[in-house]
Amino acid sequence: xxxxxxxxxxxxxxxxxxxxxxxxxxxxxxxxxxxxxxxxxxxxxxxxxxxxxxxxxxxxxxxxxxxxxxxxxxxxxxxxxxxxxxxxxxxxxxxxxxxxxxxxxxxxxxxxxxxxxxxxxxxxxxxxxxxxxxxxxxxxxxxxxxxxxxxxxxxxxxxxxxxxxxxxxxxxxxxxxxxxxxxxxxxxxxxxxxxxxxxxxxxxxxxxxxxxxxxxxxxxxxxxxxxxxxxxxxxxxxxxxxxxxxxxxxxxxxxxxxxxxxxxxxxxxxxxxxxx
Numbered sequence: 001x002x003x004x005x006x007x008x009x010x011x012x013x014x015x016x017x018x019x020x021x022x023x024x025x026x027x028x029x030x031x032x033x034x035x036x037x038x039x040x041x042x043x044x045x046x047x048x049x050x051x052x053x054x055x056x057x058x059x060x061x062x063x064x065x066x067x068x069x070x071x072x073x074x075x076x077x078x079x080x081x082x083x084x085x086x087x088x089x090x091x092x093x094x095x096x097x098x099x100x101x102x103x104x105x106x107x108x109x110x111x112x113x114x115x116x117x118x119x120x121x122x123x124x125x126x127x128x129x130x131x132x133x134x135x136x137x138x139x140x141x142x143x144x145x146x147x148x149x150x151x152x153x154x155x156x157x158x159x160x161x162x163x164x165x166x167x168x169x170x171x172x173x174x175x176x177x178x179x180x181x182x183x184x185x186x187x188x189x190x191x192x193x194x195x196x197x198x199x200x201x202x203x204x205x206x207x208x209x210x211x212x213x214x215x216x217x218x219x220x221x222x223x224x225x226x227x228x229x230x231x232x233x234x235x236x237x238x239x240x241x242x243x244x245x246x247x248x249x250x251x252x253x254x255x256x257x258x259x260x261x262x263x264x265x266x267x268x269x270x271x272x273x274x275x276x
Contacts, residue, residue, distance in 0.1 A: 001147040001248040004033035006209045007028060007224045007237045010045040011215035014055065015042050018064040021081075022071040022143070024243060029075035031245055034147070037208040039082040039224070040155045040178045044217045056087045056095065065100065073106030073157075078272050082178025082208050083114065083154050085134075094135035099152050099178065111241045112152035114138025127172035132157075132228065137170050140166045148173040148250060151203075155179040158207075161200065168201045168263060173253050175203045180210040186221025192232075198227040202257040204248055211239055 007026040010017050019078070021038060028036040043064035050200060059065065060118045072079045081100040088096035097114040115137045117130040140163065141152045151167030160178045167175065175197060181190055197204040204227065211222030226235040226246045235246040257263060 001035065001250060003119050003206060003236065003246055003248050004028035004031065004036045005206070005224045005226070005235065005244045006038045006042075007051050007209055007211050007222060007241050007244065008039050008042055009214060009220075010039070010041055010043070012044065012046045012048075012055070013215075014044050016061050017274070018067045019254050021064070022074060024073055024081060025068070025071040025077055027243055028245075028252060031078045033077065033144070033245060035078035035080065037080045037176065037206050038178065039081065039208045039210045040180045041080050041085060041210065042178075043084040043212065045180060045218075047212055048216055056085055058087050059084075059096075059098070062086060067203070068100075069102055069106040069108070071211060072102045072104060077103045078102065078104050080150075080176060080178070080208075082176075086216045088113075088135065090135045092135060094131075095133055096137070097130075097154060098137075099154055099176070101145070101147075101150070101152070102251045106191065108208040110141055110143035110152060111143040112154070113139070114154040115140075115163065116155060118156040120149060123207060138221070140170070141165055142170045142172045145164075147248075148253075150174040150176055152176050155181065155241045158197060160190075161197070164197055164201050164203075165266075168203065171197055172201075173203055174248075175201060175205045177207040178209070179207055181221040183219050183221050184225065190221060190223055194232070195231045196228055199231040199245075199261060202229045202253060202260070204228055204250075204253070204261055205242065209237075211241055213236075229253050
């Protein structure tokens with residue numbers, strides 16, 4: 001599999017973000033890629049809730065998704081949209097942070113809503129309350145592709161290994177972790193978390209990331225990664241926006257799982273803890 005990552009600096013104009021994505025789909029196809037991965041919040045990144053409320057649409061009316069589907073079909077390229085913020089039809093009025101897997105005919109093969117929401121106060125003074133705007137998903141999603149079964153997740157999910165246990169139990173061999181990581185947490189945890197998820201699952205990890213200074217004033221870490229099942233980094237895109245490509249040898253999965261059969265040796269852990 002020839003995988004492409006679009007490391008983005010998404011802004012507050014969905015039309016501009018959509019144009020960047022469609023241009024990169026054409027470029028990735030021209031580079032011989034089989035599939036393109038984009039970051040979390042690829043279509044719109046804005047922490048101004050009032051402006052976002054006036055801009056966001058439902059999935060049916062979103063202006064970015066159909067343009068990506070059309071470009072995928074035109075160029076015969078699979079595209080994983082890391083996520084789009086959408087005004088979902090939830091009873092509590094909160095929005096959805098939703099990933100899409102789109103096939104080479106432009107059809108949506110899978111949707112995943114982010115389960116774990118980023119509510120944290122950082123030492124830098126930054127405070128994030130994702131759950132005040134977005135509602136959590138409640139489904140674990142894996143999607144069949146020509147390159148095996150891929151497990152879907154988004155950003156903060158990567159800190160919760162139980163999700164990836166469920167995905168590998170379901171037969172996933174590639175784990176997708178699109179993100180918009182802050183710089184302080186990125187510097188501290190990004191590489192080690194992604195390598196750990198790859199090693200413990202015996203899977204490839206593909207993590208397309210946002211990078212740089214955004215129109216809403218935030219700064220994201222970048223360093224989109226592709227990690228193999230042994231924990232080796234095949235691609236690290238650093239801090240510049242643009243296109244990265246890597247060849248993924250899927251035979252590596254069985255080779256690594258044979259060397260360290262962690263999945264085969266995994267046991268069901270009792271929920272009752274003995275405290276002595």
